[in-house]
Amino acid sequence: MQPLLSIKDLRISFRSRTSQFAVLEDFDLDLQKGETVCLVGESGSGKTMTGLALMGLVPSPGFISNGAISFEGREMIAAGRNRAAEIRGKNIAMIFQEPMTALNPVFTIGEQIAEMLRYHEGLGRKAAIERAVELLRAVGIPEPEQRVHEYPHQISGGMRQRAMIAVALACSPQILIADEPTTALDVTVQAQILDLLEEVQERLGTTILLITHDMGVVADVADRVVVMYCGRKIEEGPAAEVLADPRHPYTSALLACIPRPDPEATTRMKLLDIPGIVPAASARPAGCAYAARCAFAFDKCRAERPPLFEVAEGRSAACWLASKEHSQ
Amino acid sequence: MSKEAEKNLLEVKDLRVSFPSRHGAGAKRMVHAVNDVSFSLRRGRSLGIVGESGSGKTTTALAVMRLVEPSGGSILFDGVDLTQAKGESLRRMRPRFQMIFQDPFSSLEPRKRAGAIVREPMDLLGIGTEAERRQRVDELFARVGLRDDQKLNFPHQFSGGQRQRIGIARAIATRPDLVVCDEPVSALDVAIQAQILNLLVEVQEEFRLSYLFISHDLGVVHYVCDEIAVMYLGKIVEHNDRQSLFRQPLHPYTWALLSAVPGRGAAGRQNRIRLKGDPPSPFDLPKGCSFAQRCPFAQDECRNVRPELRAVSGGRRVACHRVNDEGIGPHHEFGEAVSRVEA
Amino acid sequence: MFSRNGSAVAGLVILLIILFTALAGPALYGVDPFAIVSGPLLPPGDPDAPLGTDGIGRDILAGMLVGAKASLIVGATAAALTMVIGISVGAIAGFYGGRIGQALMRVTEFFQVLPALLLAMTIITLFSPTLTTVAVAIGIVSWTSVARLTRAEFLRIRNLEYVQAARAMGARNRRIIWLVILPAALPPLIVTATLTVGIAILFESGLSFLGLSDPNVMSWGVIIGQNRDYMLSAWWAVTIPGIAIFATVLSVSLIGDGLNEAFNPKLRER
Amino acid sequence: MVPVSALARNLLTSIVTVLAVIVFNFTLIHLAPGDPVTVMVGEMGGGDPELITRLQQQYGLDRPFAEQLFTYVLSVLTGDLGFSFYYNMPVLDLILQRLPATLLLVVSALCLAIVIGTALGVVAAQRPRGILSHLITVISIAGFSAPVFWVGIVLIIGLASALPIFPTSGMRDVTNIGAGIWGDTVDVAYHLVLPAFTLATVYLAQYSRLARSSMLEVLSADYVRTARAKGLPERLVVYKHALRNAVLPVVTIAGLQFGQVVAGAVLVETVFAWPGLGRLAYESILRRDSPTMLGILLFSAVIVIVANIVTDMVYRMIDPRIGARA
């Protein structure tokens, strides 16, 4: 089946006065219709940049230095031309971490939704507002007829994120990129928003690319998970399988270092921690970027960068330990 | 346990913190950020306060530190009422209670070198001689896992985790009895978070510290704390030891909170209670239970009469009309709030 | 190339030249600016008076060189006064807030409501135009914006965690205000201070133009004020000091702009 | 739109401020050596001590200070700003007669500056590293640095001798009296060109700088990224989403500057002999016409207050976040 969206060999570079370095490298990803894919990783892993690249919104001084993105078989990046603008908003929508700052404070919620409809679908002012009310109702905002005339600061954080989702869904996009949509929210609200995304997907068949650092969120919503580290994909696979049986030492360490409320625990077990810090994008080692922090690293890891090995049906990991010769 | 350890190091009674606030264009009103909060903490133990934003947990911490002015109640620290201490007498107490802040980027003065930052509380509070202070800084650097040469670096030259290590070193420099930790790991990546949590637990044991630990993350609180108080809109709604709180949360809110923690997979999400809406604003608190609007089990009584924090069987404390004296509430029919993580 | 730092450097160079002129000029060109050296209104290029003479035959070049000092001193003094009053009021209002803060902000608003130039003119008329009165008048009417800026910065920084940390460590208020918060608030204040010097020089020249200056002290403004009526017959007598004022203010503005860019990474990045 | 209570509070503070201004000004002016009667008698051509005494009595200048102050405050509260010693007419009439000229000058200069300045700033912010941006920055710094009266003088010198196109003084051609509304408008507009341009130079510099920096800040805001993510064309992103936010500080400064309308115009009115309030203020200060001085100082303060209130209302209309700038 042809993927809805396909990223091939994507590379995003940053140029400074003195040097140029990549923040995302050799990145491949296929999104199928209706699935939820989680991009997970620590800050600086390049996950947000991937989302922005799909929108054609890589911020200066960053730029796409290599690779191809095709949407429904159409090349979006070809011959140096970025056609992302044509599908942005209409076919691919994005929501962000901070609903407070992501909504324009000086326009009403309704205007911000209606604008999409008026621009992309040529609706009249009145019709657009009516549709906005419907959208607000659909994302679970009570009393949408009133809310539509309110400003972002007048509603709560959870409502804002719902409104943001309504904006994103206005033109029924095939793909919704959600960049840490719940990080800034309280845990009870976070659950509501995740529920909403799930519901949206069921109803509209939207493909969701969810960017998060929270393995718990991955466990709850993801069909497929892509683990990123230092601008590279290091593991990919169905979420349940990856969480249950991570093949990359980083993935397993990431899972192990999260403290979880465990009613059965009587004594405190020391948390596993990953020593050291993520190397800066401008100073990445020649071999595996994780080698310096990895408990299992050996010489080859430090010398040579491991490619993605297919470890099972639909699963891959970029670790020498996952290579065929090693597993044998 | 020794007798001394039995004694409460910190005893907060009916603490109340109000701010004048001009909400919107309306007239000035008092916002009760913390409303009749009472708890106690024994030496060497840690008490977690969890809650969502606006619950008053950070304000409680700041009030204990005397960084915000309480408008009522008392804070007995080792028998001395801190709310009555002012100026010099308060300063003399300060070495004994210190604080670790949330944001490792803004809690260190950007123009000071790391060594000076760690030394500062000793300088300000006049602890030890010149040489002793220098030696203490060396010890602390080693203890929190920083290199000696890093003493001369400025905060911006450190990563988030390293900064938080500096913050910890600074907080324990005066050999305090109590350390108030205000969301010490919430700004950190998970891998680093684990490093810092481990460090916190280590130094607590090593220096016999008491922690008043503020967090919104149940996992973190579970890891660090012996007892946990759950706050909702300025009030403590449940206060329990760790195990019983996680095993059988008494208050429907606690239960909802626990069930909302992601990570239980699709199956785990089926039986959780969906709370409607966001917490109400502290500007106009409802008459009865402040959770009543969002509580799926609320009855008329809940909406009209404010429940007090009371003890139920097993010494557990809860503020809910619907929970009976055995500690059974309507939500317990729904089964466990938290199951083991599948991963 | 016209880089942002480039213009700041250009500003610095101009300012250094002006400072050098102010310090060394009178010694190098030993003409008394008050002495009548020739006939009035000689055009520039005369061997006796390279920049011409004014309405009564005084050497404009000498006046320019000697006058630089007074103009710069008035500008600097007024700016210093503005900053000192503004920072003190703003710092106290921002740090303590509450009643004290409210009261101080009321005072600030009150001064803001008064029309600056008119008030300065009134003060100077009432207390006779000396360099001191002029500087004080400028200071009195222009500190309010500094106070507001300082207050805003203090309100912001006061809540930063390291300030809380300093209090938790038992630092006294005075220490927190002057040694913890103020240094953090300095970048925008330094920029403002730089610009204030320029504004004060402009202000002084405006007052001089209206005749409100001390005729005993040669300054650029005085030259303009005293030769204003001659402008149709002797363009140089007003244009040349005007250029000097313009260059000085331009130099400090460029420096201020450069500092602003340097302190404000948001502007720099993009 | 604006809550009544906020407006009421504003008004109350304003009244207190106005009272404070009256007392302050009155006290300040009475600290002055010499009294207006001396000036008046001098202006009349001299006079004997008897006349001086009589005039002092007539104007109440022989009473104790507190009584004079009290009388003054009372009469101001009833809308009477006093009688000009010099111009021999009620101060309020005098002010109202001069006000239109000043308003015309300042408002045209401000509009010119706001529109052009903001446009320049927005253009500069879009390509912050471009040559155009640098040029605009340097020009606006230069405009800010030039003494306004000097710009006026240079224009007069240049245009009077070299290129006598525009009139260099006054607001009307005096022989044009009775030219009818249309003729008068053209005449005034013609006279307005140079002074308005001069005043606008200074304002322009501020607006382009302000607009540039606030636009730069806004362009990096999250909601601008959202607007782009919505697939809106750059035109809408910049001129709708960004500009509406970036214009907020411009409104604030415009309000402040409009408040300083009288003081701001003194120099330009003096240079171009523009018959406005600024020049009246200058003249009344020099003539020690204290009722007029007091009247203008008070009037200016009221303008500032009104401008603040209006700015506040405009701000509230553009920026719905109420109390955001408390």
Added chain:
Amino acid sequence: MTISVFSLNRRRFVQGAGLTAASMMLGGLPEAYAQTKGGTVVIGHTTLRHLNPAIQSGQATGIPGTQIFAGLTQLNDKFEAQPYLAKSWEVSPDGLTYTFHLEENAVFHDGKPITSEDVAFSLDVVKANHPFGKPMFGTVKAVETPDAKTARFVLERPHPALMSALSPLLLPILPKHVYGEGDIRENPANLKPVGSGPFKFSEYRPGEVLVLDRNENFFRPGRPYLDRLIFRITQDPVVNVLGLERGDINYLPFALVRVSDIDRLKANENLTVTTDGYEAFGATNYLEFNLRHAPLDDVRVRKAIAHAVDKDFIQNKILAGHAKRLDGPLTESSPFYSAESLKKYELDLEKAKALLDEAGHPVKDGGMRFSLTLEWLPDANINSQQPVAQYLKAQLRQIGIDIVLRPNPDFGSFATRIGNWEHQLTMNGIWNYPDPVIGVNRAYLSTNQKKGAIFTNTEGYVNPRVDELMIAAGGESDPAKRKELYAEFQAILTDELPLLWTNEEPLFTLYDKKLQGLPLTVWGALAPYDEMHWA
């Protein structure tokens, strides 16, 4: 306000001028020519307080005031009274009764006839309110009104100067029905005057413009020639010069223009520049010593200062040759000026230093002997006050006197300080007027030290002999004897130097060459412009 602060009061007793009631028609001559009628003249003018010359002295109100209001008589260029509103008059032999017969057809601008009631009313107003009301009309006991067109002035004692005070400037005839109500100082008609002169009020915008239109019902048939007078108001010399050069201003009396611009304007072929018409004013400029103040009480110090001043430089450079130097209390045009009696002080710095040494003021550290504060009249006599003050600062430095300039921002501060003798040195100037009794004596009479009053003997000069001379000269009717008395007066003063006279103050009139019929008589521009016309 350049000139108005110098009061016109010195005109009030025009003694010595023939006061016969000659009935030669003023302007009889121009009537012979066919005049161009119509047209507008733009007059450059200074700011003014209001338009009622009955309660306001000075040319600012006076120039337009004389156009709006008619008076009983007018003076010709020989100081002789000519009929104006009064077509004829008789003086009783004892000199105590003056009977005036008014023009039958004279009406006010509002059409109401002018009656003797109005004359009586106007006299009362002037007497009570004009700064010189008492000196001018104090002796007028009553104005009787036997009929509507006859006014009879009854005097307490003879008052030979009365006739010269009856000009429209000094006794404008106000309509009682307009000005009779309420306090005259706050009468709205002060700003919208109703008179009976050749021009009537049309429009006034303070600080901008005053427009007067032809009075169609003027009682002199065929007059005035012009349709309209526009007074363009400014205090800015630059605006005046530009206005003249561009042809925006046609007539600029008491020109508020810098001397440096005069040559420019002289070169302009469309303009005429003249100093005529100001001879009788005798405007002076001098450095005033406050003799109460040491070391200025020492004549050696004053002489030293005199020797440090180069009056030729002031005359030729600062004033660009447009004014004469002044070596004594009287201007050259005065009939009592006596060049040979003057003691002149030429520039001699060495002598000046020697005098100061002798007076016990050695050079101290910093090269200075002592310091003195010098003030000047702000905003007045722009051509000589401040420039000469600055010149003095530069000059006196050379003999070791440090001059601190003290600008008084406004006339009030100046008048208060000087009037109360708080100054050390000040630039000052009085107008001499044709007779020293009016303009000169007041500055030197020891009895005329009136604390608080400006333009009196503010320097504090006391010399009984000088007092005697002035009093004797005032009572002497033989011109030759008077001249002798004044010669001694000048000799003593120039020897004792209570003031250091520096120069005569230059006064100019500038006008468009095509403008004719200008009043270049003794009253200068302060006369009706009913004959002014375009060529």
